[in-house]
Amino acid sequence: MPNVKINPDDVMIELRGLKKSFGRQDVLLDVNLDIRRGETMVIIGQSGGGKSVILKHMIGLLQPDHGTVTVDGVTISSPDFFDTHTIRRKMGMLFQMGALFDSMDTGENIAFALREHHPELSEKQIQETVTEKLKMINLVPEFRTKMPSELSGGMRKRVALARAIALNPEILLYDEPTTGLDPITSDVINDLILDMQSKLGVTSVVVTHDMVSAFKVADRIAMLYKGRIIEVGTVEEIKNTTNPFVHQFITGQRKISVEEEQN
């Protein structure tokens, strides 16, 4: 578990009464969650349960049907809010499959946003930043000439992470960072998530159903179940939970007993 001082009153991301439907399918019914500045919050829940939808609301890729999303004191879900650009500059996101730009090599992927947002930087400065970011994810600078198609799944996610931190964000969102990776590569990604928190001091939100990863990187864990956050707690609190659904999920049981369900 990471060892970073976190002020419980300093909320970085606040979700209140979040509701979202796609057609007739209600995905989020009433999501309420506070994410503190500097902490790593892991959101767990079943596949297709709406975890990634929560993440996309946090970065403004989706707008809620009801409820509010507040990031660093700014309500970004309001119809009057148009300055998504400024908020997104504070945030970086690691997508499930990396979402690297296929037509660009690794170096270009990392440098692209940097070049567009900081035209004042010289090419030398940009290349130095690319090298620095590659080193942060434990890759050698020579890696910059590799095309995304030449990279393995784990490498793609590491490069995508380097791209996400290129603009020095304050918040990092991870969408299923270890899905599809072998246990050792998953652990490399987990270590990188911890590194980002300790080296950059970022607030992190990790969406996953990989409990090994969740227990390793989380300061707190929130469980999403049937469109609602049913429990939030530290790793120890979640491990010792009395909630049958949370217990079922973290222990990977297919069924829960009738008595537990009635409770």
Next chain:
Amino acid sequence: MILRNFIAWIGKLIITGIENVGEVVMIFIRTLRYVPHAYKHPNLIVKQMVEIGVSSIPLLFVTSIFTGMVATIQAEFQFRDLVADKFVGTAACKMILIELGPILSALVLAGRVGSALAAEIGSMREKEELDAYTVLGLDPYRYLAMPRFLAFMTMVPCLTIISNCLALIGGWIVCVLALDITTYTYYTGMQYLFQTMDLFAGVIKSFIFGTIIFVLGFYHGLNAGAGARGVGVATMNVVVASCLMILIADFFMAALLFQ
């Protein structure tokens, strides 16, 4: 009950149609908004010009040469014993410059480039690359749509002119080698009844056709369904929709430009 369902179905169809047209118009407007920023992204535009324009030349070369040959040989067959040989050149030139060149290049490009555009954008959407642009504070309309739009706007007219030239050369080849019409006769025939408007009308049309292929390609890419099948359906839809729209637009432009 049946009547009510039928009316509801018609109403839904109309609403969906209006929504789709609205989305296509919005794509066009959002793209146009970034055209003044084009000078900041010459590399992106040139790259697209190469992919859309230069890479299409081999296909266009074959189709144009053979279309010119077919048009000329048919003109000669139909006019034989009716008019002088020089009118073969006149007919070929008129047909090629006004209709065959622009329409043929537009249809070929709709198949080759429009489908590729829909497949590329659909695949990018599927792999969350479009979201990645947005999350990085980069508007996909600026970095993906605008360069492609400008590449279409410059390359489709250029390819149309190239196609015209190649088709006329095809006609000349067939005259000299198969129809016993001399180069001089063919050339003077081309000049006879030629109006500058014939050439310009084709080029004006090609701008409209380029816009149609781009907007529909981008629209179908953005709305592609999930998986390989979704992208496959999107590419098919863009070819069908583009070809239909090109032919319909051609009719209205013919009525407007040559009335």
